[in-house]
Amino acid sequence: MLDSRTRTYNVTAVVLRSRPLGEKDRVVVLFSREAGKLDAVAKGARQPKSKLAAGTQPFTLARFALARGRTLQVVTQCVIEESFYALHEDLSKIAWGAYVLELMDAATPPHQHDEALFDLLVSTLRWMGATDDPELVTRAFELRLLNALGYAPALTECAVCGRTVSDSLVAFSARWGGALCAADAAQRGHRGKISQGTLRTAAALSGSKGDALQRLRLTPQVRTELRGLMNDFLTQRLEVRLKAREFLVKVME
Amino acid sequence: MRYARPLAQLIEQLEKLPGIGPKSAQRLAFHILRASQEENQRLATAILEVKAKTRYCQRCFNFSEEDLCPICQDARRDQSVICVVADPRDLTAIENSGEFRGVYHVLQGLLSPIEGVLPDQLRVRELIERVKSGTVKEVILAMNPTVEGDATALFLSGELKPLGVKVTQLAMGLPVGGDLDYADQVTIARAVAWRREI
Numbered sequence: 472m473l474d475s476r477t478r479t480y481n482v483t484a485v486v487l488r489s490r491p492l493g494e495k496d497r498v499v500v501l502f503s504r505e506a507g508k509l510d511a512v513a514k515g516a517r518q519p520k521s522k523l524a525a526g527t528q529p530f531t532l533a534r535f536a537l538a539r540g541r542t543l544q545v546v547t548q549c550v551i552e553e554s555f556y557a558l559h560e561d562l563s564k565i566a567w568g569a570y571v572l573e574l575m576d577a578a579t580p581p582h583q584h585d586e587a588l589f590d591l592l593v594s595t596l597r598w599m600g601a602t603d604d605p606e607l608v609t610r611a612f613e614l615r616l617l618n619a620l621g622y623a624p625a626l627t628e629c630a631v632c633g634r635t636v637s638d639s640l641v642a643f644s645a646r647w648g649g650a651l652c653a654a655d656a657a658q659r660g661h662r663g664k665i666s667q668g669t670l671r672t673a674a675a676l677s678g679s680k681g682d683a684l685q686r687l688r689l690t691p692q693v694r695t696e697l698r699g700l701m702n703d704f705l706t707q708r709l710e711v712r713l714k715a716r717e718f719l720v721k722v723m724e
Numbered sequence: 725m726r727y728a729r730p731l732a733q734l735i736e737q738l739e740k741l742p743g744i745g746p747k748s749a750q751r752l753a754f755h756i757l758r759a760s761q762e763e764n765q766r767l768a769t770a771i772l773e774v775k776a777k778t779r780y781c782q783r784c785f786n787f788s789e790e791d792l793c794p795i796c797q798d799a800r801r802d803q804s805v806i807c808v809v810a811d812p813r814d815l816t817a818i819e820n821s822g823e824f825r826g827v828y829h830v831l832q833g834l835l836s837p838i839e840g841v842l843p844d845q846l847r848v849r850e851l852i853e854r855v856k857s858g859t860v861k862e863v864i865l866a867m868n869p870t871v872e873g874d875a876t877a878l879f880l881s882g883e884l885k886p887l888g889v890k891v892t893q894l895a896m897g898l899p900v901g902g903d904l905d906y907a908d909q910v911t912i913a914r915a916v917a918w919r920r921e922i
Contacts, residue, residue: 488838494743520899525908529838529871554910562878565871569837714840721842722835722879 479538479547482506485592486531487576491517499527499546500576501535502592507583508576511537511544523549529572530555532593553593557600566723567605570715571595571612577711578616591615606698607676607689613701614677622708624700625649626674631659640664643700645707669696731757783854785830785847786812795819795827802826804861808851808880810834810868818866826864829854834872835879841872843879851880855887862890869896869914 484503492498497516502508516523526533526549536548558564575592579585595612602608617623628635629652630644642656643649643665650670651661672693676684689697705711727735731753738749756764780786781793788794795801805826809815815828831846843849854860863884867873881891897915898907907915 490839520902522906522908525910551909556910556913559871559874560878562875562882565875565878566837569871573838715837717840718835718837718842722837 479536480505481534481536482509483532483534483552484509485572485589485596486527486529486533487572489527489529497523497527498543502575502579502589503535504586504589505584507585507588508579508581509537509544510581511535511546512540513546513549516546525554526551528554530558530568530596532596553597555596555600558596561605563723564599564605566715566719567609568596568599570713570719571599571609573713573715574613574616574705574711577713578620578709585619588616588619591619604689606694607684607687610673610697610701611676611684613705614673617704617708618677623677624673624704626670626677629655631655636670637667639667641667641670643670645700645703665696665700666692669693669700673697673700784828785832785850786815786828800825804859805864806851806854806860806862807864807866809866810873810876814866814868826862831876834867834870835876836872837875838871846876848880848883852883852887855884855889860889862892865891865893867893 482501482503482505484501487500487502487508489497489499492512495515495517497513499511499513500508501511513521513523513527515521516527518524523546525531526535527546531551532553532555533549533551535546537544538547539545555568558568571592575588579588591612595608598611599605599608614623624630624643624645625648628650630647630649632652632655634652636650636652638653641664642651642653642661643663644651644656644659644661647655647659647661651659656662668690669692672687672689675687702716726732734753734756735746735749738744738752739746741749744752756767777789778787779789779791781788781796782791783796784793786793786795790797802825806829807815807818807824807826808829808831809818810831810833812830815830818824818828829847829851831848831851833841833846835841835843835846851863855863863880865877865880867877877893881893884891895918896911897918898904898911904912
């Protein structure tokens, strides 16, 4: 953790968002390894010759020197470590990547140090740059984010009674926290069912070994079910509406 | 201390302008108070006319006084090359360089997955119609090198290329008078990738 008395300090952080401020400045939301999520002003970052211009673009992983201001931190220097340039060269990666950044921003409280979440974000962006299925990477990110926040859905056992669910079609309820066994689903009048394969895929994606999933391919059915499942679950648990999702629905589909 | 009501009113209105704080508003108000009646009349008329007489060019959506802006009306300009920009200020920047003799299309914004700006909020459909009309040979995408600019350029090239038109993008690299030592990695990487023989 950081010493709260020092006036300037350095953090390694990913830029989650960047919006214009006044004529020449930008306000950036950073997710840092050392101090969690924080807002900072990058003065002059919108001028073409600014040394802060490239480092304050969304997706960028950089080392930032920050000075404590009265309300916001001020970025005094930045050195880019990874620009994730591959994400800029593919519209679907920009759109899915923007969704990842927005979800990260919406789901995490400010000033909460969490290195595991920082590592998750960086590894997700790296994987997204290399993949040809950015949606799969996003689903893995969502599940792991929910795990880290303590909202993980029940995928292999019933969310109510804890019994293993092994039917080929399983009821899934965002409201009850995941999969339901036949008896509990009937008792709660829950009708919607998804395939066992979708649940197994979700369980595999939520596991921590990302590299083993590089070659995973989603069938159209699993992809659609997973999309609906995660959409319901995130809306229920995090109570946020993401602008990037609207972009994905309207522009990418 | 309180100012006389008309003066206080003027200060209050000036303060609403971007970049004008209370102190600057006072200074401007006193300047206006001291200026001649004719000069103030010209200022007041200009403020009223800018809203009443400015509209969008029906072809390129730049600001214009008539149905078509002077650039679209100019017979000497090459109507087969369209330079697409985000807003009229970008158009002015390119125009000031004196290097471009084609015509423009002003999108009036950039796509943004992060801020939720979608194609139907921009003049995308109008651009596609212009290209479909058949006389266009090349479309130059002149967007800012930002995430929004890249998203917009990728989206437009996806829409325009199937129409059989040449789609190009402005080069990116080192700024004039810049310092290689202080340039960021992305700029240098693009400058190296898009280098040319001299």
